[in-house]
Amino acid sequence: MPSRLKLLKSLEIDAYQLRNISENPDPNGQTDWSIIESQVSTCKACQLHKGRNNPVFGDGDMSSDWFFIGEAPGKDEDLQGKPFVGRAGRLLTEVIFSMGLSREEVFIANILKCRPPDNRDPKPGEVAKCFPYLEKQIELVKPKVIVAVGRIAAHSLLGTDLPMGQLRGKIHDFGNNNIPTLVIYHPAYLLRSPSKKRKVWEDLQLVENILDNDS
Ligand code: URA
Numbered sequence: 394m395p396s397r398l399k400l401l402k403s404l405e406i407d408a409y410q411l412r413n414i415s416e417n418p419d420p421n422g423q424t425d426w427s428i429i430e431s432q433v434s435t436c437k438a439c440q441l442h443k444g445r446n447n448p449v450f451g452d453g454d455m456s457s458d459w460f461f462i463g464e465a466p467g468k469d470e471d472l473q474g475k476p477f478v479g480r481a482g483r484l485l486t487e488v489i490f491s492m493g494l495s496r497e498e499v500f501i502a503n504i505l506k507c508r509p510p511d512n513r514d515p516k517p518g519e520v521a522k523c524f525p526y527l528e529k530q531i532e533l534v535k536p537k538v539i540v541a542v543g544r545i546a547a548h549s550l551l552g553t554d555l556p557m558g559q560l561r562g563k564i565h566d567f568g569n570n571n572i573p574t575l576v577i578y579h580p581a582y583l584l585r586s587p588s589k590k591r592k593v594w595e596d597l598q599l600v601e602n603i604l605d606n607d608s
Contacts, residue, residue, distance in 0.1 A: 426533060429530065434450075441508065464503060477542075480584060481579065488580065515549070531572070539573070539574040540576075543577075561578065561596055562599075564603065
């Protein structure tokens with residue numbers, strides 16, 4: 394059993410099941426995207442839908458090698474319906490740029506599609522309900538690398554509660570396809586501790602080596 398499911402089971406939380414959209418006959422997957430986006434736009438699986446202005450589906454290149462995953466939308470993201478558009482988001486854009494990429498060349502989403510009140514941490518039940526959307530997005534994008542942005546995203550993705558110091562600086566793997574997964578400091582933390590930006594740069598080099606060896 395994948396480690397995330399084990400963790401949810403140990404918390405006695407049922408993993409939420411998406412309606413099966415993989416039976417969709419469209420060979421280029423475009424229809425899958427519109428189905429999942431429409432499911433997210435009307436989702437009432439947890440209480441967070443009550444306070445949202447907009448769900449934040451995610452955006453970017455739907456066939457990128459890179460899939461960045463943050464925690465949850467904040468105030469700006471909830472208002473605009475786009476991930477990482479506030480102050481921390483601008484820093485994430487710089488991090489992406491420092492790798493020679495633009496935001497449009499990667500895919501960005503969050504563990505949760507809706508903003509938790511007062512930016513509190515996601516609750517395990519909310520993660521369990523929302524996670525299948527993200528899993529489907531990962532399945533459709535087929536990234537070569539996942540970047541978990543911050544501790545909370547890493548915990549949900551990797552089914553662990555290890556501290557950041559033990560998560561960053563190495564390659565993990567996600568899901569049945571063992572997608573190489575890197576954990577980096579969240580840009581909101583980097584805004585408070587700019588000296589840690591160097592560590593993010595070092596961590597991203599680990600992934601660039603994977604992509605270089607792959608091509
Ligand atoms: N922080 C996140 O983790 N995600 C966002 O989209 C914005 C801020």
